[in-house]
Amino acid sequence: MEILVCVKRVPDTAENEIEVKSDGTDIERDDLVYSVNEWDNYAVEEAIQIRDKVGGSVTVVTVGDEESEEVLRREMAMGADNGVLLSDSAFEGSDGKAIASILKAQAEAGNYDLILCGAQADDGAGQVGGMLAAMLDWPYASLVNHIEIIDDKKVKVGREIEGGNQELNEIELPCVLSIQTGINEPRYVGIRGIRKVASVDIPVKGASDLGIDPATVGEAGAKVKRLDYFVPELGEGAEILEGSMEEKIEKLIEMLKAKGGLK
């Protein structure tokens, strides 16, 4: 099975306190720790496990700048066979639809049976996978938390729906699936693993290589434009307890007693 996994480099929300710049043009990016989008890491792990079971190859692809190469390398250290960086100044400022159209060009350049995306990106909106599928006219399922390869024509997938219930579907190949966290336990990547792939060649493709008209992507092609970042006017918000740790705990205990939170 030839599998393409779409991955994105994002600021790591577990490692950073995301703050909005005072002029609202962006978030504070100095000293941000970036990593691969959490959901995408599960997608790559799933792809590797499928390949190890039924054979084939796993290619990881990202649309981004030079620095995005590091996430491709990381995912190759996990076990992906190939990496492709789709990069061009014309791609900057692309909205979700434009990203999907760039990925579509890569999908059509290959001979993939299965494309995996993350259910959503930390700075995204859970749209790229579904759009890509519709553009390719392939069937799609989102929030996938279980994949079972039946044969080379179809797979059985579980979708996680409200209440943690699971919706089972049969879906024809080729298809696009977006992966929900928790589907597997992504393997750990150590420094040694990264070193092993440090010198592997990662091809870079631009708009002309992919046959993409620059006017349809990037800032120019965006139908949905982000105007600013802002900090919302807070309502009342929480009453923040001040003082030493001990004082805070004493105050809290009094409050909890009044609310029936302590037996």
Next chain:
Amino acid sequence: MAQIFAYIVHKGGVIDDTAAELAVAAKKIDAGADATAIVTGTGADLDTVCNEAAKLFSQVWKFDNQALAYPNAEVVRKLLVSVLPKDAIFLVPHDTFGMDLGPGLSIKLDVPYVPDVIEIEPAEGSTFKMVRQEYSGMAHTHVACDLGAGGVITPRPGVFQPGDESDAGGQVSDKSDQVGDLSAKRRFLEVVEAEMGDVDITKADVLVSIGRGIEDEENIELAEELAEAMGAVVSCSRPIVDAKWMEKSRQVGTSGQTVKPKVYMAMGISGSFQHLGGIKGSPFMVAVNKNPKAPIFQVADVGIVEDILEFMPEMTEKIEELQ
């Protein structure tokens, strides 16, 4: 102004709360709009749902077909592409169905997609400014989008709360004869219900709930000790279950359990809407988080800026001293 349509979510003949919320969102786009509800499904239940939808929307289009018995987004999309007018503004809640349907539908209709919207501001011409969140609520953004030629929007469930709107007195039109070919390459099989765990967190009065701030599996003990001292039960956010540190049945949120405690202690939880969506009945909420800007402080009653790994053992000790 383009015509507005709203997809009605329903289950077992009961209309979902999001139906009324979409009616509110539709009015934000066009205060004078006669929005149309789209109800798909099959059987007698469908009429009950249509009648409820008619209280919220001035028109209801009913599509009764066996192939629509379960809302398979690939099938519903096919129907919508064939029955919606070219410049429709289509609303569907940003739930697990909306996330499945919305992106692909926008491509097939060739209109912009604005997902997970939490506010819609008055338009200038046909360009709307809408508010979204990024980084699980840590940053808000305004996005601009021209809906003049239509669009697909997924409002976040629970945000557009209805007031005491009067009965819309809507008309139900049975459009089932317009249902064309609904064959799809994805076939719904069945729904497997989530397993019950050893402890039922939905019955607990006091929950000590831990999030990614717990940092390590071994630290869960600190929460268990605090819960024991308080007479509480330990629940958690999703990343703790993804890491396989706790059972799925302990997860609070839209894809986990819905809890109704009297007191909810959020320990190292950022406050994403999917997590908060599982907390009902407005409990007394205490948030302990080392980041003073964590979104959870916007919704909690009491906030404490501390490291939970230091805070929890100290609190346990204090309570034990008192006993």
